[in-house]
Amino acid sequence: MDSGAVAIVIAWVLGAYALVVSIWGGLKQRQDLVRSGEHAVLAMWAFTTVATADLLRGLVSRDFNLEYVAQYSSSTLPLHYTVAALWGGQAGSLLFWLTILSSMAAVVILQNRHQNRTLMPMVTATLMAIAVFFASLLVFVTPPFQRLAFTPGDGRDLNPLLQNYWMTMHPPSLYLGYVGCSIPFAFAVAALVTGRLDDVWIRTTRRWTLFAWFFLSLGNLFGALWAYRVLGWGGYWAWDPVENAALMPWLTCTAYLHSVMIQEKKNMLRIWNMVLVILTFLLTIFGTFLTRSGVISSVHSFTQSGLGPFFIAFLAVAATLSFALLMWRLPVLKSTNEIDSMLSREAAFLVNNLVFLGMAFAVFWGTLFPVISEAVRGVKITVGPPFFNRVNTPLGLLLLFLMGVGPLLAWRRASLASLRRNFFWPTVAGVTVAVACTVGGIRHGYALLSFSLCAFVVATIVQEFWRGARARQLLLGERWPVAVARLTAKNRRRYGGYVVHLGVVMIFLAITGTSAFRVEEQVTVKPGEAFEVGHYRLLFEKVDAWETAHSAHMAAHLAVFEHNQRVDTLKPEKRFYKKPEQPATEVAIRSHLGSDLYVVFGSYDSASQTATILAYINPLVGFLEWGGLTLVFGTLIAAWPQRSARKVPEWEASAAASSGSHSLS
């Protein structure tokens, strides 16, 4: 038996032991038992790591006698994709998931050796319940260390679609995000069970939530970039069930990140926050279920198997238990505080939450519509991307608006004077951009609104930085860059949040540009013929063919002319992979500030020498990456540890006070 297989079984035993002992120790208030459970978790972490290392060893040493290795890699697969094959298949990705979960559980236990001792038994128990579920799948249903009766000469190779740079990063990010959501969930469950319902559990998991959210965002973005570069249909988001599966927990998690501030500040929305944490966790499991079960046909559900029923059972148990706990504690959770005014930050956040939840629900409904309609009416009916766009576009724009308004409204009640002071310049910016766009010939209603709101939000953010920095400059005589840097460093959560918002605005720009102003051309051409797309002229020169051990290639050479000047040569390819005999498309992209020229080599008929070329112009799509980078930067600022023991000097307090509104945190 492989050492990895043994390690998984031991990890399962340790997880089950930790689960039982933690609950027992928590009930009987026996610290020795609780500690013993925690040590078991640390040991479990070691054993899952050994198992993962062993699978990696099998992959890297090309041990094709292992079924998993034979199925998801080959002798010609480059090393980095061989490592990525760890999460390229089902058993491997479940093992990877379990390893991440046990690693995070170990970190949580090390962090809380001397604090949160009442919460910890149930935190451990909850995390271990999840871990035991995944470990059970690995032990009983899809063991990753299955040996073959014979050793094949070579493996079947990783799906060519997965052999892409972004694809190596997309699944790990998403898993880190998914698994990260279990930590706040575990603390929420512990708070419900123990009745410690103050905001300790929220403060303890603040950074974990941010961590999970960060990786969920990255996972979604990497997935979009992968789809854009690899799938070759010119877009990056198709509202496919698997994409939706990753988006839904992100929506509820984002809602939670915002509403949690209200609980910390005003001790309100305590039930609501519990619901959001539970929902987010359930949606991460549901997302894995959608991806793994194939219950809804998806263009890229890469792994379909009989795991569906197990996930459904686990989901049902988790949902029942957590909502039952919530119902039980409902009387204690009821908050005494109320919203004072509709014109307050609380109200804006509440509306923001409703919109996020509305979007999540619409996405959920649309994704499950075939299943729902079949159950209700006996016919399977699907809704396509137009449904999702139709619902989410107005809701998204409302969110964009709230993103500008929310942070500038005062807590409790905003005065008319403060409204005028805070929103004069942003409104001017928004209106100016709207007028400029109209004059520039944009007639697309949603696009106009979106651009205008983007300008409005950016203006609010700039104004916030400007006011804060200006106050420091006046009071302390700091130069501008120093003032901005120190201002941010002193209020990381607030200004980091603004930077994240800036990134989101960029993503909105990209979405608006590509959905409203995309140009699409499909032509059949012979060598020497040219065609136009947007303001470019493309000349089809020739087809070039070559071969490697791994794949055969055929590239169309397209000369790109802009204003009669040759500016580039694009070489989109058709590839043919040899191991899984499968063709693949390699798009060619000319990225330019403002827009991408995106060409796909559709098909080629060698007899008549005609080629089908698809060409797209995707305006503003580059902002997707810039927005992602900005979002990363902002999250890092917001999550960076701050020495809290320091007393705030008087001057700093006055500088913050004169900078307009109150702190976000």
Added chain:
Amino acid sequence: MKRKARLGFAAVVLVGAVAYLMYTGVRETAVYYITVEEFAQRRHSLVGEGVRIAGRVTPGSVQRRMSPRGEEVWFELGDFQDDGHVTPVIRVFYVGVVPDMFRDEGGSDVIVEGQYDGSILRAQTVLTSCPSKYEAIEPGSDSQGTRK
């Protein structure tokens, strides 16, 4: 209490708006999603309807021709039988670029979306459902392919 009512009102408006958008969205974009087998049973009731049909490309039925509008593709969408044969059910016409995984020999599983005009299906989209495993499913073998 008045404030609470106002907030409740805002929530109701929002929920109503979401519900309205979803309702009209479903009404305008919904298509029947059926298998070729179901299509064969009720094809007469589907004339003029938007349908999304899952089936298999009948081996040997694909004809391709370059046209100025792009590649014209004709094929028979068929039903995959237990004995491994594919019975043709409906003729599909599509102009555009078919996905990489669309193949004639061996037959690939596809999802075709378009309008049925009584004799042929004019497809707007042809999607291949991506097989997760690479065991070529030989006629006659079980769906697990070459697993030991």
